Amino acid sequence: MTLNQGEIGGGHALKFHIMKWIVLLIIAFFAAGCSKIFQGDGNPESWAYQLQNADSHEIARSGFDIMVIDYSRDGTAENKYSPSDISLIKDAGVLPIAYISIGEAEDYRFYWNPAWDSLPPSWLGPENPNWRGNYAVRYWDTTWQRIIYTYLDTIIWQGFRGVYLDKVDEFEYWSSEDSIISEQEAAERMINFVVAIARYCKSRAGEDFYIIPQNGERLIRYDSDGELLREISGWAVEDMFYDGILPIPRAITAERAQYLQVVLNTGRIVLSVDYVDDGSGYVGENKIRIDDYREKAISHGYIPYAARSDRELDELNIIDGIQPGGS
Numbered sequence: 001m002t003l004n005q006g007e008i009g010g011g012h013a014l015k016f017h018i019m020k021w022i023v024l025l026i027i028a029f030f031a032a033g034c035s036k037i038f039q040g041d042g043n044p045e046s047w048a049y050q051l052q053n054a055d056s057h058e059i060a061r062s063g064f065d066i067m068v069i070d071y072s073r074d075g076t077a078e079n080k081y082s083p084s085d086i087s088l089i090k091d092a093g094v095l096p097i098a099y100i101s102i103g104e105a106e107d108y109r110f111y112w113n114p115a116w117d118s119l120p121p122s123w124l125g126p127e128n129p130n131w132r133g134n135y136a137v138r139y140w141d142t143t144w145q146r147i148i149y150t151y152l153d154t155i156i157w158q159g160f161r162g163v164y165l166d167k168v169d170e171f172e173y174w175s176s177e178d179s180i181i182s183e184q185e186a187a188e189r190m191i192n193f194v195v196a197i198a199r200y201c202k203s204r205a206g207e208d209f210y211i212i213p214q215n216g217e218r219l220i221r222y223d224s225d226g227e228l229l230r231e232i233s234g235w236a237v238e239d240m241f242y243d244g245i246l247p248i249p250r251a252i253t254a255e256r257a258q259y260l261q262v263v264l265n266t267g268r269i270v271l272s273v274d275y276v277d278d279g280s281g282y283v284g285e286n287k288i289r290i291d292d293y294r295e296k297a298i299s300h301g302y303i304p305y306a307a308r309s310d311r312e313l314d315e316l317n318i319i320d321g322i323q324p325g326g327s
Helices: 010-031 056-060 083-091 142-158 170-174 183-205 217-222 227-231 250-265 284-300
Strands: 047-050 066-069 095-101 104-106 124-127 134-137 162-166 210-213 234-238 269-277 303-308
Touching: 047 303, 056 083, 083 095, 083 142, 095 104, 095 142, 095 210, 134 170, 142 183, 162 183, 170 183, 183 210, 183 217, 183 227, 217 227, 217 250, 234 250, 250 269, 269 284, 284 303
Parallel strands: 047 066, 066 095, 095 162, 162 210, 210 234, 234 269, 269 303
Antiparallel strands: 104 134, 124 134
8 A cells, every 4th residue: 555645744654654664674684594595596587477388398498597387288187297397397497487376266277176166165255357267265264275285296296496376465355445354464364374385395395495476565564574585585576567568657666666675685586577568579669668678677676577468378478689588
């Protein structure tokens, strides 16, 4: 939530922002235990994000440093990647990170029971109006958490080097105006879940297993003792500078950037993906927009990935001489 001059007096606003920055600096201090999270894997300068029909051979020869993919070619258990598929990626020097949604249930996953369509369990919430087949979950429920741990067991068995945790921003849904749970409580429950996931994975796959949440960076405001930042390896953000091909207001970017700066201050990485490429080629207005996005992301210290504006994430978006490539 951003407070402006119309909501509080000018002097009080200044005091509020000073106190907020003091809190963030304290969090960063407590979390700064590891300055080189990717020490054993070089210094990543590029990444890519593909959730449909990713091909391990194409990824291996792509030149990207980090690759975020689903654990399966089409999301189903039948078409999950084999350990040899993931080994091929790792042997090429690419870090394979598995996508997993921890704040929403998806009706095409192995855990989905068709009976839930008419008789949902108590932990299953309403369908996301923007993503058909995705349902909010009470992520603090032990039944849902057991499902996620089973999911993680498969990811670890496949040989992935980390997980990319989507929908950590679901705490905002459960703390909306018509909810009985406060934002602080919802945030703390999500922090506890992410920390538990990190410890679960590291206890089974080793301390160098990477944990990267996506969006929901305001969780850092509630990470009072720095426990969350100590367990994660970085953060990922969508739509930081552009909403599709339209620029994001600078005030919104600035509000998000203050939390991501705390992540950077602890030596962790920030992965940025904006859906700015309209598919017309690296020319004209499309080139100008892609270059502008990359310049802004890099100037903030993020690792950029310019994705296609259709948001399908069904291909590797390679731009000759630009992506992949060092920042």
